[in-house]
Amino acid sequence: MRFSRLALATLVLALSATAVRADDYPSRPVHIIVPYTPGASTDLLARATADVASKKYGITFVIESRPGAGTALGTRVVKAAADDGYTILFQATNFLNNLHTLKEPGYAIDDFTEVALLGQTAYVLLVPSSVPAKSLKEFIAYAKSKDGELNYASLGHGTRQQLLPEHLKTDAGFDWKEIPYKGGMEGISALLGGQVQGYFATVSLAQAQSQQPGIRELAVAADERTRFLPDVPTFKEQGLPGIVDKSWFALFVRSSTPKPIIEKLRSVFDDVVKTPEYKAAIDKISIDPLVTTHEQFAADMITTSAKLAEEQVQFKIEKQ
Numbered sequence: 001m002r003f004s005r006l007a008l009a010t011l012v013l014a015l016s017a018t019a020v021r022a023d024d025y026p027s028r029p030v031h032i033i034v035p036y037t038p039g040a041s042t043d044l045l046a047r048a049t050a051d052v053a054s055k056k057y058g059i060t061f062v063i064e065s066r067p068g069a070g071t072a073l074g075t076r077v078v079k080a081a082a083d084d085g086y087t088i089l090f091q092a093t094n095f096l097n098n099l100h101t102l103k104e105p106g107y108a109i110d111d112f113t114e115v116a117l118l119g120q121t122a123y124v125l126l127v128p129s130s131v132p133a134k135s136l137k138e139f140i141a142y143a144k145s146k147d148g149e150l151n152y153a154s155l156g157h158g159t160r161q162q163l164l165p166e167h168l169k170t171d172a173g174f175d176w177k178e179i180p181y182k183g184g185m186e187g188i189s190a191l192l193g194g195q196v197q198g199y200f201a202t203v204s205l206a207q208a209q210s211q212q213p214g215i216r217e218l219a220v221a222a223d224e225r226t227r228f229l230p231d232v233p234t235f236k237e238q239g240l241p242g243i244v245d246k247s248w249f250a251l252f253v254r255s256s257t258p259k260p261i262i263e264k265l266r267s268v269f270d271d272v273v274k275t276p277e278y279k280a281a282i283d284k285i286s287i288d289p290l291v292t293t294h295e296q297f298a299a300d301m302i303t304t305s306a307k308l309a310e311e312q313v314q315f316k317i318e319k320q
Contacts, residue, residue, distance in 0.1 A: 025085055025261050029060040032251070034090045035074025037183040038065045041121075041204035041285050045249055046090045048281035049118055053272045067182075070156045072098045076106040083254040085261040088115070093247040094159060096305045100312045101158025103319045109305060113262055114297055116251035116269030119287040122222035123164055123245055124206035124232060126199045128191045129214050136219045136238040140172045143197075148175035153187035153199040156180050157320050158312065161187070164200040164221060164245060166315040171240050191215055202247065203228050207286040221245045228286040248290055250297070266294060 032050060036042040043065060050061035066074035071094040081087035089112060098105040125136070133139035143150050154162035162178055169175060179196055181187050187199040192214045200221065201209070207228045209215050217232045221243050225234055235243035251269065253262060272278055273289065282289070292300070311317070 023260075025264060026059055028086065029062050030086050030088060031062045031064055032088045032090055033064050033066050033074045033078050035066050035068070035071035035094075036090075036092075037067050040184055041202055041287065042090065042092060042249065044285050045118060045282065045287060048278070048285070049116070049251070049269070049272065052275055052278045052281065053268060055277070056272060056275065057268055059268070070094055070098050070101070070159065072102060072105050072107075075112075078252070079107045079111055079254065081254070083256040083258075085253055085257050085265060087253075088265075089252040090249070091252060092249050093304070095252075096301060096308055097158045097160070099305060100308050101317060101319060109301060111255060112252040113255045113257065114250045114252050114294060114301075115262055115265040116273070117290040117292060117294070117297060118249040118251065118269075118273065119282050120246050120248045120290045121202045121204055121287050122220055122226055123160060123200040123247070124203055124220050124226075124229065125164075125168070125218045125235075126188075126191060126201050126206060126209070127197055127216050127218055128194060129216050130194060131197055131216075133218070134216065136233075136235065136240070139198075139218055140174060143172070143174040143176060148177070150174075150176040150197040151179050151195065152176050153190045153196040154178050154180045155183070155187070158308075158317055160245060160247060161200050162317070163311055163315065164243065165198060166311075167243050168198075168240070170315075171242055188212075188215070204286040219243075226286075226288075248297075249287070250290070 032046055034043055034046045047063055050063060053059055054061055066077055075089060075095065078087050078089040127133060127139060131142060133142045152165040181190060184201060184205045188209055190196045191199055203226050206217055210217065210229060217229060219235045219238055220226055220232050222234055223244055225232065
């Protein structure tokens, strides 16, 4: 009986502590770990989100850039942090890619729970203006004539910027080689410098470069044209319906975070993404809203992860 009373008292104290943590949360600055390079659209989105949430709710957010290991480094930082809601992970689809491209990613899907649905973007095939092709059809013909001499820029092993060019190579029937870079702007520089002849940029980056005379947008990897580049046709319109892909952007906490804190964060960010200020901010960086439910998003992650696993086999991408 003494043991039962002690166990009951311990349980009551634990539940009380959780309640206090949720009621008081947040009582100090909340850190958002962004595993992408500073100045990228991902970084800008994280900062825009933090800015609107701070002004609306008075919460202090600290953005920390932790790029490296294909975003796995920053993700591991959050996994190792306390599960108290004070360390949040900003992530995109690379969160799932790493699970299939790294021998030891250092985390699993179940380690994290999503608390904010921030946005989504498609990808655009960019080529240098020096390439004699003004349409996807002309580019494919040019690539075939070069017999494997062309290069494309990727953002590393197993990223969408590698898998999409591999899809194009397979579907269109030509060969080209990968040259990895650390960030999107390095890919742009490689296009302008002639080191690569293709790069799948996010719509945000492509739109920012749309007035660049040295770059041409050939196709959007989406079901329909993007409102940010309305004159750029889709791959589907140009005869390659299988090249469709999007990246989402979301915030996560460790799954062991107390449920009341997870619910509070979701309530805050569900409200934030509906504000005119937030909508204006993501429009400015050419990102579309991510309209779904938390439950459906979790299910979609499982589906996407399975698709990525199949692609790893299809394109013979070995784990590193």
